[in-house]
Amino acid sequence: MPKITIDNREIECRKGISVLQAALEAGWNIPHYCAHPGLRVVASCRLCLMEMRMPDPKTQEPTWSPKLVPACQTPVRDGQVVRFDSDRVRQNVKRCMEFFLLDHPLDCPVCDQAGECHLQDYSYRFGEAESRMVDEKLEKPKKDIGPRTLLYSDRCVLCTRCIRFTQEISGTHELCLVNRGTRNEIDVFPGKPLDNPLQGNVVDICPVGSLIDKDFLFKRRVWELESASSICPGCARGCFIRVDHCDGTVYRLKPRYNPKVNDWWICDEGRFGWKYVHDDKRITAPVLHRGHEKTTPKWEELPEILRYRFEEQMRKNGPDKVVAMLSPFMACEEAWLLIKFIREVAPQAALAMGPVSEDGENQHFPVGASGDAVRFTILKEKCPNRRGIELLIGAAGGKTLSFEEFVEKSAAGDFSAGWVVGGYPAEWVDKAAGKIAPKFELLVVQDIFPNALTDAATIILPSCAWVEREGSFVNSTGLIQPFERAISPPEGVKRDGQYLYEIAGLDGLYRAGRVRELMNATIEEFAAVFEAPPMPAHAH
């Protein structure tokens, strides 16, 4: 571990990183635009320039370098001495900020980035209150550069992060820098818009308000948003995300750093895949069919009703006529609670795995990369927790079924009582599965949207979207990753975890961590969940 001295303080840092990265990790708030740990170094913004001690070429005496050097481009060396806390460095940042703001339209009141803009932050710290610019400002145009993204060239600081992203991560090369000098602009080739499965990331890495997401445009001021740490349920990869929400509504998803899965990126499919959460077709109350009568039971009565109904079936049709189908959209904790309940009332109950949705092929980025060159992957398996549910079903032992076997046996009338969990964002009940409902005397369906099975169910339980729940998903590589709840479920709906907790005979509030402690007693994998190391506070 090299030791370097920054502003007279000696720190130990990781090997092979830049001085900028070392300083950010040690807590320094060094201004920077073009440097991003996931992208190539270009050292073009000149904000992170520092003073460094070097041996004088004539006398070999260590002296401060005559010129400032970019911290992002200087690798750390043992015994290096640098300083940011000096007049020359401060003057440099001040002058740089003046140039960045020469042609800036100062339209913060209508800018989406305001509040999380590094042009604002650095101007506040280093800028002047007044511009000395006497000439007319160059007006660069707004550009519609793709189906999901707008480019405000006039707010751009030309850090070229977005260009490097399309070159190095997505490998699609849509963005380029046209013209020269003061007329430099980010652009796409006319007719070749920015339209690739990862394009939303250019909005995230833009340090200013130049690249704007059309989906979030003028929706909310960012300081009104609250964030919850979550996991993307879009595919089995399990990218770390942040759910930005306000007043019970989700506004956007942003990536969270996770070096083992997604680095700093997420795909558009995940980024915009949350819209079903606010669909008005959702099931918003439990329903109980008594003969031809349809009632809405109180949530408090449900545990008792369910236990009674299943025990009644056991007495009537024997102990091996009960089945539960678990969904790969359930959190591990919820699945464990449901298994606990079912195996308590019917120890011989069969456990089935729900359908694992797949779409197309695995996509690797940069486009055309393979092996170690792959920087990002979108999996074809479009559900977040297949491995987790398989692990729990395996740990529970007893009779287990695949989805096909479950449909086949149910259609043959092998089961009289069943609990089916859906929770899929899209229609999942196929023709064969739709026909099994009449074979059951008692069918409990827990789902988000109405479908052929909920239509025929004895008891319908509303399910929640993942942003309304908490728990953990096991991703395709076997990492157990926890997610927080962001918003409240629609009125009348109780969280899956909470009612399953009560149904499983436990008292109090459902907390994923507490359930994991209980699970850990029998399934040792759940002793610890994977949490990514935090990003340095001042890195962006």
Next chain:
Amino acid sequence: MAWKVVDRNEAIVEAEGPALLSDAVREKIRSFFDRYETKRAALLPALHIVQDTLGHIPHQGMMEIAGLLEIHPSDVIDTVSFYTHFWTHPKGKKIITVCRSVSCEVMGGEAVLNEFKKQLGIGEHETTPDGKYSLVTEECLANCDHAPCVLINEKRHEGVKPENVAAILADPNNDRVTMERSTLFDAPGDSKARDSAQ
């Protein structure tokens, strides 16, 4: 302020129809591939070849070059727009270059430029409808001692005043270089080749 957005989803199509670049041009570009490690490196020669053949490099041409070099068209427009030498739209027979550097500016270069704009009826980097003149500005023509300076193709017009502009435009030989061309500026190999040709 009007909410104006430049739409980049629409392609710019200069001419419908078959490929712009002929097989001979394509072959000429391909002949440069062997010289470099990557095809991408042949971009500048390719742009020169296309501009020499077509007079300018239209968007369609850029896409065809990108196809030949197996790169994205955005990488081509990036380079084309960087160099003022390359034209993305047809240029006139004679190119009037007005210096906008400090010395010329101080000596009234802007008035000369405005006079050219007025008399030709075109703006900067535009071409007259008859295709005769294109008007551009350049940072420095290296002729500060005779500011303001104007270049028409290869001929220098020194100490130009707005009232001279009409006379310059009226002269049919306003781009003809009267001076003997020096061989000094040509590479030795080239001059030898020319001597032997003579």
